[in-house]
Amino acid sequence: MPELPEVETTVRGLAPVLEGRRLTRVEPRRADLRRAIPADLRQRMTGATVTRLHRRAKYGLIDTDRGDTMIFHLGMSGRWRIDPETIGAHDHLVVETDEGRVLALCDPRRFGSLDLAETAALSDFAPFRALGPEPLGPDFTAAYLDRAFEGRFAAVKALLLDQRVVAGLGNIYVCEALHLAKISPAREAGRISRARLATLIEAIRAVLESAIAAGGSSLRDYARPSGELGYFAKQWRAYGREGEPCACGAPIRRRIESGRSTFWCARCQR
Numbered sequence: 001m002p003e004l005p006e007v008e009t010t011v012r013g014l015a016p017v018l019e020g021r022r023l024t025r026v027e028p029r030r031a032d033l034r035r036a037i038p039a040d041l042r043q044r045m046t047g048a049t050v051t052r053l054h055r056r057a058k059y060g061l062i063d064t065d066r067g068d069t070m071i072f073h074l075g076m077s078g079r080w081r082i083d084p085e086t087i088g089a090h091d092h093l094v095v096e097t098d099e100g101r102v103l104a105l106c107d108p109r110r111f112g113s114l115d116l117a118e119t120a121a122l123s124d125f126a127p128f129r130a131l132g133p134e135p136l137g138p139d140f141t142a143a144y145l146d147r148a149f150e151g152r153f154a155a156v157k158a159l160l161l162d163q164r165v166v167a168g169l170g171n172i173y174v175c176e177a178l179h180l181a182k183i184s185p186a187r188e189a190g191r192i193s194r195a196r197l198a199t200l201i202e203a204i205r206a207v208l209e210s211a212i213a214a215g216g217s218s219l220r221d222y223a224r225p226s227g228e229l230g231y232f233a234k235q236w237r238a239y240g241r242e243g244e245p246c247a248c249g250a251p252i253r254r255r256i257e258s259g260r261s262t263f264w265c266a267r268c269q270r
């Protein structure tokens with residue numbers, strides 16, 4: 001499932017194809033994904049010039065000179081294909097630019113979404129209303145996290161997965177960041193010192209940035225025809241490594257709660 005770094009990599013891969021280009025064709029090939037695709041998407045996007053690509057949480061944002069933003073979510077299996085040789089049954093949106101470049105949004109499981117919003121009112125877009133700060137943005141600080149965790153008895157892992165606390169973090173990156181910061185996933189959030197919160201923030205940024213860098217190096221592959229954006233291989237410190245030795249020598253443990261796995265080291269995470 002694409003997480004924040006995959007979405008960021010996708011946005012960076014799409015930017016050179018789309019930014020500054022006029023869209024000569026915007027063709028939804030079905031009426032819905034996870035939810036309905038706006039009926040006026042074709043009309044509002046065709047002929048518009050793309051001014052900027054960016055990201056909020058796990059949503060990619062395509063701004064245009066008409067004051068509209070097309071918002072995409074990759075769901076479980078979504079990916080953009082650049083200059084595909086053929087358009088397939090799972091390509092649910094086809095976009096063409098005035099340079100003749102073709103993009104297809106492929107989503108076999110259709111858990112993704114396509115929406116339109118006014119660029120000036122993006123913060124009113126329903127999924128964005130209650131979102132916390134971006135983990136890579138300037139508002140995500142130890143002072144902020146200290147306030148957000150104050151008096152909270154919940155496990156730190158649960159709060160980091162709460163999108164109201166911080167936007168766009170998924171299970172894998174939370175496990176990785178807690179391992180890097182040497183903080184137990186079960187630790188009561190309100191009882192973590194400010195100094196350890198600063199370490200945690202640095203760890204969250206480090207695991208995201210290293211994954212984005214891995215995605216960036218895989219971007220070279222996207223230059224080829226039919227290049228696909230959205231997925232790349234990563235090496236995890238703790239995630240998926242049950243029974244393997246941590247850097248400290250103790251085995252990585254795994255616990256499953258509400259269908260979600262936590263991987264951690266009981267020796268070095270406290």
Ligand SMILES: [Zn+2]
Binds near residue numbers: 269
């Ligand atoms: Zn360890």
